[in-house]
Amino acid sequence: MTSAPSINRENLRIARENMGLSTLDASKGISASKKDLVFAWESGDSSPSWPQIAKLSKLYNVSELLFFSPEAIRRYKSVPDFRVGADRTNDEKLQKLINLVITRQEWLERKLRSGGSAKNGLQGSGKKIEAPKVLADFISEKLDIDLNTIKRISGRERALDYLLQKAESKGIFVGKTISYHRLEVADMRGLFVSNDYCPFIVLNRKDTLSAQIFSFIHELAHFFRKTDAISNSLSFRSTEKNLNSEEIFCNKVAANLLLPEQDFKREFYNKHDIEEISNVYKVSELFIFYRLKDLGKIHKEIQDSLEREIESEMEENLRLKKEIEGRKRGGNYTNSMKDSNGDLFNRVVYNTYLENKIGYIEASRLLRFAPDQV
Numbered sequence: 001m002t003s004a005p006s007i008n009r010e011n012l013r014i015a016r017e018n019m020g021l022s023t024l025d026a027s028k029g030i031s032a033s034k035k036d037l038v039f040a041w042e043s044g045d046s047s048p049s050w051p052q053i054a055k056l057s058k059l060y061n062v063s064e065l066l067f068f069s070p071e072a073i074r075r076y077k078s079v080p081d082f083r084v085g086a087d088r089t090n091d092e093k094l095q096k097l098i099n100l101v102i103t104r105q106e107w108l109e110r111k112l113r114s115g116g117s118a119k120n121g122l123q124g125s126g127k128k129i130e131a132p133k134v135l136a137d138f139i140s141e142k143l144d145i146d147l148n149t150i151k152r153i154s155g156r157e158r159a160l161d162y163l164l165q166k167a168e169s170k171g172i173f174v175g176k177t178i179s180y181h182r183l184e185v186a187d188m189r190g191l192f193v194s195n196d197y198c199p200f201i202v203l204n205r206k207d208t209l210s211a212q213i214f215s216f217i218h219e220l221a222h223f224f225r226k227t228d229a230i231s232n233s234l235s236f237r238s239t240e241k242n243l244n245s246e247e248i249f250c251n252k253v254a255a256n257l258l259l260p261e262q263d264f265k266r267e268f269y270n271k272h273d274i275e276e277i278s279n280v281y282k283v284s285e286l287f288i289f290y291r292l293k294d295l296g297k298i299h300k301e302i303q304d305s306l307e308r309e310i311e312s313e314m315e316e317n318l319r320l321k322k323e324i325e326g327r328k329r330g331g332n333y334t335n336s337m338k339d340s341n342g343d344l345f346n347r348v349v350y351n352t353y354l355e356n357k358i359g360y361i362e363a364s365r366l367l368r369f370a371p372d373q374v
Helices: 009-018 023-030 037-043 050-060 088-114 132-143 147-152 156-168 209-225 245-258 271-281 285-294 300-327 333-341 343-354 360-367
Strands: 173-176 190-193 200-203 229-231
Touching: 009 037, 009 050, 023 037, 023 050, 088 173, 088 190, 088 200, 088 343, 132 209, 132 245, 147 156, 147 245, 147 271, 156 173, 156 209, 156 343, 173 333, 173 343, 190 209, 200 209, 209 229, 209 245, 209 285, 229 245, 245 285, 271 285, 271 300, 285 300, 333 343, 343 360
Parallel strands: 173 200
Antiparallel strands: 190 200, 190 229
């Protein structure tokens, strides 16, 4: 096989490190050989062939031309991983999603700065607030979120849309995973990647709508504190093992915003009560259980059994959701991509295309569908 000439070995290394892969893991990703081919290429002991370059390009999610460019590939920042019990075998898929977000942010930042846009003034504006309830109230005020409106809305999907629209109206980009990301709920429930001009939140579409609502408020707390994060936990108990203190804080913010203490005046609540609260407040029964337990409003003698029962039901709901989605055939690709990109990102790309600042091909590449379908 013919080797590729003038390979930029530093770019080979940076592209791999941006994916969070070791040289051996990268070698296994492109070859059945047990040899650490990538280490040999990066160290200069040998060079990859053209077919191997193509495989590396796909694995690292970069253009083949970057391996020959004299200009160094930009090192991606590391997003803090606050997940609990995640399956590390899917970390490569998660890193590809993070890289996609960062690539979009690079394009958006160039576009917004060239157009004279100001930095997002809300990002990090709550970092000095130390009380979860105070930050919850601050978020509601700044984004004009009305909990009574959420309670009146019919259906969780519309409630989530209401929240997303409030955030995107303030320049917060929000997207969702899509089938080809192949990320399970345990891999990621929410992701926040900061940027002065185009902060990005991503939710896992495979999660239940109730959990997505919670995760979204959780990621908003990260936005207002400007703490990048990968998250997957619904718990906000200080005794939770292995759960980062920043995650506990952001979960408590979500608890105070979505389930304010003053709304729960009864001494104790049972399973039936939790079901009714879930229907009204649009969040999961498990999250409600945690909140009421934290407030001391679940009888101690039933706490453990009730938690197991609700956890089992939630796992079954996720299983059924996955099964239903697995039976779906085809579907409208464009509509799925629109939802995955988020309304704000779609509008920015489309308007830039209409202004003749980018061509049809570039707009299609950014949107992953034809711009005239926006």
